[in-house]
Amino acid sequence: MADWVLPVLIGVVVLVVGSLALLVPRRRRRALPPAAPPVAEPTTPPTGPAPPSGEEPVETAEPSRAPPAATAPELTTPESVPSRLVRLRSRLARSGALGQALLAVLGRDRLDEAAWEELEETLLQADLGLEPTTALLTELRTRLRVDGTRDPVAIRATLRELLLAQVDPTMDRTLATARREVDGTWLPATVLMVGVNGTGKTTTVGKLARLLVAQDQTVLLGAADTFRAAAADQLATWAQRVGVEVVRSDRDGADPASVAHDAVDRGVADGVDVVIIDTAGRLQNKAGLMDELGKIARVASRRAPITESLLVLDATTGQNGLRQARVFAEVAQLTGIVLTKLDGSAKGGIVVAVQRELGIPVKLVGLGEGPDDLAPFDPESFVDALLG
CATH class of the missing domain: 1.20.120.140 (SRP54, nucleotide-binding domain)
Structure with missing residues (x-):
């Protein structure tokens, strides 16, 4: 009898131990919390490190980016x-x-x-x-x-x-922009640009510089418009594009006559061919400002004579432009006129009117906003164009 009891007891023990082993994992699985539902992936990646477990995620700001550095205007070749x-x-x-x-x-x-x-x-x-x-x-x-x-x-x-x-094709329309020797010293030609606000005077200064550079002349610009904050910067941009220098004051409201004198003096020292002086836009009914323009002309000419005094007129202003021209002629001793916005559509007669009024020629005309939309005025080409 003892021979079969021992195997039976061993079998019972094995059966009990196996049952307990199956019951313990099942209880542990029931004790675990239910699994969380799947979460969709975010459409944009997080911008910072993942938060610690159990904490709310914190939004991190996009890293600040410095603005791109300002680049100098590209140097361009003027049109012939x-x-x-x-x-x-x-x-x-x-x-x-x-x-x-x-x-x-x-x-x-x-x-x-x-x-x-x-x-x-x-x-x-x-x-x-x-x-x-x-x-x-x-x-x-x-x-x-x-x-x-x-x-x-x-x-x-x-x-x-x-x-x-x-x-009147007989009028002399040449620009006096040649250097000349006086008492053993070579002096640059000095061009004074005058006109009221809104005629495109500073832009015309830049375009004239391009025109002269296209004729293989060296040019220096004088930023004597010290009252309009952006005038000197605008002129400097034109200068960089064509590869010329600018003399300007380091503060707004400086004496424009002093800037003009410094520009001419620098032109003599550097041996340039032409110095072009940009002046502030003047209203023809402001006697004090007009007197100041006369001062600029006097002070600048102490170093080298002014060879051209050009009035910039908007061709679309009509008879108002003639009134402006009369006042400037009394102050600046004009030698020529630059007509801007002369598109030929309806205002071509202003060429005749302003020349007849002042007895001085239209020397340059502008027909567009492009940097090379300025050219010497040719009477025959102008009349032929008007007649189609």
């Missing part, structure tokens, strides 16, 4: 003068509304008084002025009556001849 003239002629010809309006009336089968009044109105609206308009139409009526022609080509040729006479 012949290329400018071709482009400007083309632009004028595309917008020659004045000539088109005149030729449309003159091409009619019958020129009655109403037609001549229409011609007069067209010329006056183009700012030609009353006296030039009267003179041109009187001569035109006489020529057409004597010739007795209705040929459009002949009429256009007559109109071209009369318009060209009004623009």
